[in-house]
Amino acid sequence: MFTRKLVITSEWIRLSDIPDSVSISFRGVLEIAESTGAPEASTPLLRLENEMAQIVVDSLSWVRAPVDYQEEVTVHIYK
Structure with a gap:
């Protein structure tokens, strides 16, 4: 069930x-990190390119568009 959309x-x-x-x-490139607080430079991250396939993340997941990626990424969140 679709719940919200974030840019x-x-x-x-x-x-x-x-x-x-x-x-x-999502469609595009995201960096995903798991942390109890905002990720720091030393926090391991996964850089993932996707074309709208659904993936599962947990409550510790933080995301951002890579700094060198010049576009915003729209993320659709489902429960």
């Missing part, structure tokens, strides 16, 4: 405040 820039955004996992889909 992601190069600033870190936490996807969910609920303790459960959520599914997301």
Whole structure:
């Protein structure tokens, strides 16, 4: 079930405040990190390119568009 849509820039955004996992889909490139607070330079991250396939992330997931990526990315969040 679709719940909301977020436009992601190069600033870190936490996807969910609920303790459960959520599914997301997006078209483009995102960096994903898991952290209890905003990720720091030393936080490991995954750089992922996607074409609207759904992936599951947990409540510790933060996302941003890569700094060198010149576009915003729209993320669709599902429960």
